[in-house]
Amino acid sequence: MSAGPNESKLEFESSTPSDFNTDKENAMYVQLTYFDGPRTAAQLAAHDYAGEHRVADAVKSVPGIVGTHVLRGPDGSDVIVSIGMTEQDLLDAQQAIMATELLPGEDPALLTGPDRVEIREVVYTWDREKEAVR
Template identity: 40%
Template sequence: MHAQLVIFDGPQSPELLAAAELADSQRIRPLVESHPQIRDDIVARYDLRQPDGGRAMLTVTGSEATLDAMTELIMTSNLVPGEDPALLPGASRAERYTVAEAFVAETAGAR
């Protein structure tokens, strides 16, 4: 398994947070979910948030090629109506890892 951690440092203004939410809900998630090869290889996705608007997106996949394909898909997609490129500054940094060990506890309410 492979993991990609994409970090958006805080603080983030309400406008940047709204733009990120629009991009994620209206463009990025639908793109990923409509691509069977990418969607079916995703093991887990976590959207981690801090009080100051900082955010980290962790995606775990079966192969590094899926992370490459997902990144290419997102970076070459057209913006949806209402998205303002000025409010999409990009990630502070992105890191990739090979998953050496995984433990997932079954919990109520997990998605």
């Protein structure tokens, strides 16, 4: 398959069973938190404000949380990808978030809970900078 004029040609080595993480002691876990769309501009603003001013601090209080990425669709739907060293770290982050109190001016009617939450074990990663496979 040839790349078009504005596309990069990517080549990947095939994965072998040894590329997959079988070391349970060094396992990582990911939580996928889904907020389905469509969501209004007011809902998105409230969600973003809560995330930046309240939720982020709660998540950062859990030492085993490695990072979080918020992916937003054109309809305002979000998938939040949180990475933890253990499944328990992700559960602790959930509890830390739920233990926070709303900040002055936050409207609970605009802050609906997630539509679904999934926790998965990471079985394969690749890091361009480290060029290492977990």
